[in-house]
Amino acid sequence: MFFGRRLTGTIFRYRQLTRGVYIEPGLMLAGGGEVRLDPGVVIQRGAMLATRPGARLAIGPDSRIGPDVVISVAEQVTLGRSVLTAARCYISDHNHEFSDPERPVLQQGMTPPRPVTIGDGSWLGINVCILPGVTLGRNCVVAANSVVTTSFPDYSVVAGAPARLLRSAAPVP
Numbered sequence: 001m002f003f004g005r006r007l008t009g010t011i012f013r014y015r016q017l018t019r020g021v022y023i024e025p026g027l028m029l030a031g032g033g034e035v036r037l038d039p040g041v042v043i044q045r046g047a048m049l050a051t052r053p054g055a056r057l058a059i060g061p062d063s064r065i066g067p068d069v070v071i072s073v074a075e076q077v078t079l080g081r082s083v084l085t086a087a088r089c090y091i092s093d094h095n096h097e098f099s100d101p102e103r104p105v106l107q108q109g110m111t112p113p114r115p116v117t118i119g120d121g122s123w124l125g126i127n128v129c130i131l132p133g134v135t136l137g138r139n140c141v142v143a144a145n146s147v148v149t150t151s152f153p154d155y156s157v158v159a160g161a162p163a164r165l166l167r168s169a170a171p172v173p
Contacts, residue, residue: 024067033057033073038081041065049073055113059083060120075113080120080138091116091130119154141169 020039026046029035033051037043040062047069051057055073059065060081067087071077074094085091093116097108114133118124122136125144130136135151142148143159143166152158155170 031055031073038063044069044087047071066126073113074110076115078116079118080122082121083118083124084122085124086126086128086144088126089124089128089130091118091124093132095132139169 021037021041021043023043024045027043028048030048030050032053033055034057035049035051036056036058038059038061041059042063043065044067046067047065049057049071051073056076057071057073058077059079060083062081063079063083064085065071066085066089069085069087069089070091072090072092072094077091077093094113095111096105097111098105100108111132116130116132117135118130119136119138119140121139122141124130124142125146127145128142129147131147131149133151134148136142136148137152137154137156139155140152141157142163143157145161146159146163147161148158149162152163152165153168155168157166157169158164159166
């Protein structure tokens with residue numbers, strides 16, 4: 001199974017080169033959903049893009065996906081233009097179900113998916129976790145090691161677990 005994911009990632013990588021997308025070695029693709037990478041996208045080593053059949057992952061032009069980033073999609077995850085993710089970020093539109101403490105989590109399935117959107121120009125610091133249903137506006141900054149459980153508007157600077165608004169960096173008119 002591991003070899004198959006690596007091989008699929010290698011084939012995907014070479015197809016993307018013709019579209020102006022650069023993918024470093026070690027990309028792992030899992031599942032059968034749609035993955036759209038716009039021109040100028042760079043995906044660094046060890047990233048994993050997991051999509052369930054019928055799911056849609058879209059990464060906008062000139063975005064950078066850091067090393068060892070995991071994006072797991074059951075329905076829809078969208079990253080806008082010029083989004084920057086540092087190493088080891090985790091982005092998912094679903095979670096593991098845990099309604100029956102008598103059964104292992106692995107046997108309980110997943111929660112209903114809720115779309116995730118990361119706005120143009122946003123930056124996710126190292127080890128950031130974006131949970132289901134989150135929408136980040138344009139030019140947001142998420143500090144290292146933050147867990148984002150709620151949405152934030154344009155120009156927000158957020159940090160913490162769970163993340164909270166530190167300040168708005170809206171441009172002066």
